[in-house]
Amino acid sequence: MTIKPIHSKEWISVKKADSKLAHSLFDFRKTNDLFKQILFALNNDNPNEQITALRFIRDDSFKDLELEILTPVLINIAVNKNTDNSIFARECLVSSAFNHDHIIREKLTSMFDDLLESTDQYIYKRLAELLFFLNYKDLRKRLMEKCKNSKNKDIVNIYTEFTKKYDF
Template sequence: MIKECTNSREWISLEEACIELMNIQYRFKEKNDIKDLFNQLLLTIHNNDLAEQATVLRLIRDNGFTALELEILTPVIINIAVNRNTDNSILARKCLVNRAFNHYHIIREKLTSMFDDFLKSEDQYTYRRLAELLFFLDYKDLRKRLMEKCKNSKDKNIVNIYTEFTEKYDF
């Protein structure tokens, strides 16, 4: 005998909210030019409000963008992924990894151009987030450079990043 499934009120509320979000996105796109949506996303992602930034990252993760739009968005997303505030770094990293399948060259080019500035930071949190991002994107040459920097650091916490990542992953 199959037992009838009853969903909790929370689950039903979540489903309704997801449907409403999709409806709002559709109406926004229908009423506004796609450029307006992109400009709104760009404006909001620069905002320091972490909840709004997370909403934008989810929209970026789940929607397609042109190569030109990704050229503009990618440096911002990289900064969020490597930022010492971890609230949105995981979500930003997921955006980059998802986009890397279709736009590898854009993400690679932007990250490479920003890489030396990240290395100059001498910040253990930045190095840790950067190491995680490089692992997921599988950029071995940049990982090697970062690990060399960590290994030769005078800061014990940064040397620990080298130890942890080389033991845990194929760096």
């Protein structure tokens, strides 16, 4: 005797929506302007659109040329004040789909001085987290020196926090 599964109407509704989403994602991946659409969503100030694009980036692989275009945008999002999207962008940068470390290092190094010009403690904190996860010790050291010598006590606190918490 087999028991017939009993599912709530909410469960059935979720399963149907999940199936529709999977089909939509499959169809979207086949479009000619997928990369342009993702780039547009990332550059949009709408956090919901950004997070949708970040999911695509995290789950898909891209060509080197596309990664060269995406990487600076992802770095900017990763050091942004929006913590949810920052975390997601950081995950994209360190994910297996983004296994092109030379591109990330090159782009981050070229952006680094501009990021250090900021006086925003949140940018410094997100940058420190990103550098920790990417394991870029030389850039971490430069950032920590800048934090340690800052006149802003909140930025000095980042130095104190990160040197205690992590191997900086």
